[in-house]
Amino acid sequence: LVKPIELWTGKQLFSVLLRPHANMRVYVNLTVREKNYSKSGETMCPNDGFVYFRNSELICGQLGKATLGNGNKDGLYSILLRDYNAYAAAACMNKLAKLSARxxxxxxxxxxxxxxQPGGRLNENKRARILEGYGxxxxxxxxxxxxxxKLQPGCDAAPTLEAHISSFLNNTRETPAKVCMEELHWRNSPLTMSQCGSKGSPIN
Incomplete structure (x- = not known):
């Protein structure tokens, strides 16, 4: 970050892990959409969910399961293995494991x-959504x-009623989950696990 004051973002660490010195000829170029990508803006994603490496420098994005795991052929280790060799991929994986453990x-x-523990705003939203759902x-x-x-195509009254109620209750459940994701602190551990794709979902 340059403005309003110069700040380290932490992204420079990943650039050093990939290319620790000028003699190392490893140039990674990739773009990955992480789980928390906002579906718009790409590099200007407000959630920082669009990962962009250019010449082994992490320009933007938070690295998660889509970038570092999940068997993604466009992931970081797959790119290193494909464009360079197994040693480059293993070396990067080893450095990242040591950094994470430390x-x-x-x-x-x-x-x-x-x-x-849910906050007051979340409890109020949940109560209102439940009452609206019952109504x-x-x-x-x-x-x-x-x-x-009104019947759905290919259904009689009972399956149509079941489909409508199921759909509405699912939406009722997802709305408090979105409020919860917005209300939690960015250092919240369950939120971090959900956003990076390692465990859980907004509903959990």
Whole structure:
């Protein structure tokens, strides 16, 4: 970061891991969309979910499962193995493993009750969405009992009612999950695991 003041982003670490000195001729160029990519903006993604390496320099993005694992043929290790050799991929993997182990050893990555306890805004949103869901489901059931429910193609009344209720309840469950993702601190451990793709989902 240059403005408003010069700050280190931490991305320089990955550039050093890939190319620690000028004599190492490893030039990685790749783009990967991570799990937290906002589906717009690419390099200007507000969630920093668009990973962009240029000449082994990490320009933007937070490295997660799509970049470092998941058997992705466009991932970092696959690119190193394809364009260079197995030694280059193994060396980078070893350096990153050492760095990760040291960081977790110094800073920790534990989960406490405060990390998973919902806040007041989330509880209010959840309560409102549940009440709205009950009301919508009651309306659908009343329409079904009166024979006024609009049928879906290829379905009679009962499967149509089930499909409508299931769809609405799924949406009701996902909305508090989105609010939860926005409300949690960026250093929250479960949030980090969910965003990088290692474990869990917004609903969990």
């Amino acid at each position: 960081w977790i050893g110094n800073h920790g990555f534990s989960i406490g009750i405060d990390d998973v 919508k489901c009651d309306e659908l059931i009343q329409s079904y009992n009166k024979g006024m429910l």
